[in-house]
Amino acid sequence: MDRRTAKELLHIKGWLDRVGEIVERGKGAYLADNLLQEAGDSLMMKLGEAANRLSRLGVLAPDGVEWAIAVANRNFLIHQYDEINRALPGRRCRWTCTRGTSRSRNCSMPLRR
Numbered sequence: 001m002d003r004r005t006a007k008e009l010l011h012i013k014g015w016l017d018r019v020g021e022i023v024e025r026g027k028g029a030y031l032a033d034n035l036l037q038e039a040g041d042s043l044m045m046k047l048g049e050a051a052n053r054l055s056r057l058g059v060l061a062p063d064g065v066e067w068a069i070a071v072a073n074r075n076f077l078i079h080q081y082d083e084i085n086r087a088l089p090g091r092r093c094r095w096t097c098t099r100g101t102s103r104s105r106n107c108s109m110p111l112r113r
Contacts (some may be wrong), residue, residue: 005059008050015043015050031086041077041084048074 001009022030022040030036051061051070061067077084 002057005054005057008054008057008059012047012050015046019043019047037086041081045074045077048072048077 019040022036022043025036030040048070051065051067052074054061055067055071
């Protein structure tokens with residue numbers, strides 16, 4: 001594995017750990033805390049950018065992950081942030097977050113109204 005790929009994968013691992021920390025707080029805490037929501041948005045943008053870089057490097061996405069969807073979510077957050085409505089379900093980005101155990105969670109954040 002080349003250095004650039006390893007760097008992106010290491011960053012993704014750290015960001016997914018942080019996403020897991022947000023999810024552990026629960027939906028109520030997430031919806032009640034604007035700073036937590038901004039942190040979640042920032043993580044989603046970083047994950048999308050890393051997915052874009054890995055795709056350009058020719059790295060195959062793991063099973064259940066599509067680089068293009070992560071990039072599209074990043075682009076939506078950056079360019080259409082005024083359309084985010086967290087109170088409504090609907091289109092969501094799902095990441096499977098593993099926190100160093102065999103337990104995994106689906107993390108979802110509403111993106112559109």
